[in-house]
Amino acid sequence: MNVIEGGVTAAAGFEAAGVEAGIKYKNRKDMSLLYSRVPCRAAGVFTGNVVKAAPVLWDREIVAHSPYAQAVVVNAGIANACTGKQGYDCCRQTAKKAAEELNIPEDAVLVASTGVIGWQLPVNKIEAGVEKLVKEKAHTREAGQAAVEAMMTTDTKPKQAAVEIEIDGKTVTVGGMCKGSGMIHPNMCTMLGFITTDLAISKELLQEALREDVQDTFNMISVDGDTSTNDTLVVLANGLAGNAEITEKNADYDKFREALHYIDETLAKMMAGDGEGATALFETKVIHAATKEEARILCKSVVCSSLTKAMIYGHDANVGRIMCALGYAGVDFDPEQVDLFCESDENRMQICKDGMLTDYDEEEATKILSAPEVRVIVDMHRGEAQAAAWGCDLTHEYVNINADYRS
C-alpha cells in the first residue's frame, strides 16, 4: 500500500469542484461537487440520530434503491435539518438540477449538507451553485482540494487522504475527504465523508466493508459527545481500475479493506485532532481487555470525558480522572488490576500501576502531555482484545466557538 497525494480525485474517472455559492458564508467556497465519469456502486452509513436531516433521508433512499450513483452535491452553512417537507423537496430539486446539468438520472445524485439546523436552504442559490460546479469540475488534485475546502465549517484544516494498492495486476486507488469539527460523536459514521475508488467490487461487499470499518474508525472519535443530525459517509466505486470485480471475501478484498481502513482511520483522526478549539489529538488505547466491545466502550469513555479533555488542555496527568472515566463506562472490572501509561511520539511513562498512582515525575508527564498528539494507554489485564478511540482537548476556544455559533 502506497500513501499518495490527493483525495477524492486520486482514483481514475473522478472529478470534483468547489465554488462560492453564497449559501450562508460570504467570500469563500461553500458548495462542492463530486462526480464520476461512469456510474458507481454506492455504499453509505448514516447518523443514528432519530432527528435526521433531509439529505440523510434522501441519500439513504439512493444508496438502498438506486441501481447506481454518479454524483454528490454538498453545501456548507445550512444543515437542512428540522426543515420538514420543504427541506426534502430542496434535496430533490438539487438532485434534479445536477442531473440535468450532468446528463445523468436524478436518482444517481446524492446530496449532503452541514451547518445551522432549522433554517431552509435558498434553492435558487443552490441551483446556481450547481451550474458553476458542473462547469468547473475537473479530474485534478486542485479540484479535489477545492471540493474539500468548500465543505468546511468550523474546521481549520481540509482533510483528505489517498492510497494506491495493487489488485488483480491493476493499480487501484482509494481516496477520501471529510469535514467535521463540532457536533462530532458519530454513531454509524462521521459528519460528512466521501470516499472514491476505481475498484470493481460488488455493492454488497462495498457496503459490508464500509459498515465494518466505521466501527473501528469514525465511530471511535468524539469531539463533544453530540451525534449530529447530518452524519453521512458514502463510498463510490466506479470500476475503472479494470480489475475483475470482487464478489467474495478473498485476498483482494482484504487488500481493499486494508486500504479503506487506512483512509477511514486517517480521516477520522484528522477530524478528532481538528475538533473545535482543539490544540491536541487525544488518543486512548485500551489493551488486554476481555472483549473488543469492552475495549471500545472503555476507550471511548475516556476520550469523551469533559474532565480528561480539560486535563489534556492543561497538560496535567490527572490519573484520577482517567480511572473515573473508565469506572463509569459501564464495564464491570477490578480497578486494582489497571495500569495506565501516557505517551507522546518521543516518550512513554507509567502513571498508574494496579489502580494506584506510580511515583512518576510530574514535570516529565506534563512534557509528554504537551505534545500535539497525546496517547493514554490503558492495560486492563483481562484478556487479548484491544481498541483505540480519538478525541481532542476541551479548550476556551471550544466555548468561544459554541457560545455563539450562528452569528
Added chain:
Amino acid sequence: MNVIEGGVTAAAGFEAAGVEAGIKYKNRKDMSLLYSRVPCRAAGVFTGNVVKAAPVLWDREIVAHSPYAQAVVVNAGIANACTGKQGYDCCRQTAKKAAEELNIPEDAVLVASTGVIGWQLPVNKIEAGVEKLVKEKAHTREAGQAAVEAMMTTDTKPKQAAVEIEIDGKTVTVGGMCKGSGMIHPNMCTMLGFITTDLAISKELLQEALREDVQDTFNMISVDGDTSTNDTLVVLANGLAGNAEITEKNADYDKFREALHYIDETLAKMMAGDGEGATALFETKVIHAATKEEARILCKSVVCSSLTKAMIYGHDANVGRIMCALGYAGVDFDPEQVDLFCESDENRMQICKDGMLTDYDEEEATKILSAPEVRVIVDMHRGEAQAAAWGCDLTHEYVNINADYRS
C-alpha cells in the same frame, strides 16, 4: 410543610462542626463533623462508578450491616480514591478516632471524602482534625454552616436546606447539606450529601424513600457528565421528634416523602446551578412523554449536551442543538411532533412547532436565555409522563478550573 432556615443541625439532637485541618487547602475549613446525640437509622445511596473511593466502600458496609450510625466525618481536598488498602485503612483509623472521641462504636461512624483522586490522606492530620471537630461540635445554625462550608471544593456557595412538617402531632424537621460542582453526573446519588431528621422511621422505609427520591432529584442533574468515584448521599433519622415510628407506607410516610423530596430537589438544583464555572441554572422539562423513563432520558440528554450548554452560555436559542440532543438520546420518536419552548421566571416563548422553527423574535429569546434560571420545555405529544433535569452552562471558567485543578 414549612421551609425554615438552616440545614443539618435543624432537626433535634443533631450537632455539627467545621474546622481547619490542613489536609490540602490552606487557611480554610476542610473537615466537617455531623453527630447525633442518640443513635440513628441510616440509609444511603452510593456511586455507580466501578472505581469506588475507599469511604464509599466503608460507608456501604456501615449502612448495610451496622445496627445504627451516629456520626459522619468529612474531609475536602483529597478524595481517598484509587488508594488501595492504605486508603481503606485510613477510613478505619478515622472512624476509630471519632469513635474514641465521641464514645460511640467504630461501626457507627461514616466517613466521606472529596477532592483529588489518587493521593493518600495524611492520617495524622485527619486524627488531629477529628479532635478539633469533636471539641467544637454544637447544635446551632452556625455549626451547620461551618460544616457545609468545610466540605466545599470548587463550589462557590454552601448548599443547605431545611423544612418542618407535622407527623403524629409532633413537629418533625428534615434538613440537609451537600457539596458538588465538578465531576457531577450522579448515578445512584450525588457528590456528597447528608440529610438529617428527627423522625422515627424504620430503616427499610428510610432506605426505600431515599432510593426512590434520588431518581427524580440527584440522578437528574449533570454538570459535566462525569460520574464521580465518591458520590455519597446519606440520611440519618434519630427519632427524637417523638412520633410513633413509621413502619408502613401511610399518610405520615407520604408527608415525610414530600419533605425529603423538597430537600433533595432543592439541594440538587443548588448543585447544578453552582456547577463549575456556571453562570446559569439550566432546566429541561419534558412533558407528554410516553413513559416516565423516556421523559427522564430525553431531558437528561439535553442538559448533558456540550452544545446546548454552550448555547445557554451564549444566550442563543439554537433550536437545532436541542432537537439534536433529543434525537440521539436513544428514544425512538417522530421529530415532527415535537414542540419546544424557552422560559425564564418572567417570560415564555415557543421556539419550535412540529419539529420546525417558529418565527420567533431572536432578541426576545436571547433576553429569556440571559436569565440566571433558564428552562427549556419539550412537549413530545406522546403521552402523559413528564420529568425534569437540571444542569448548567458550559463556560470559559469551567475550562479554567479543570485545565489545572490539582495546583
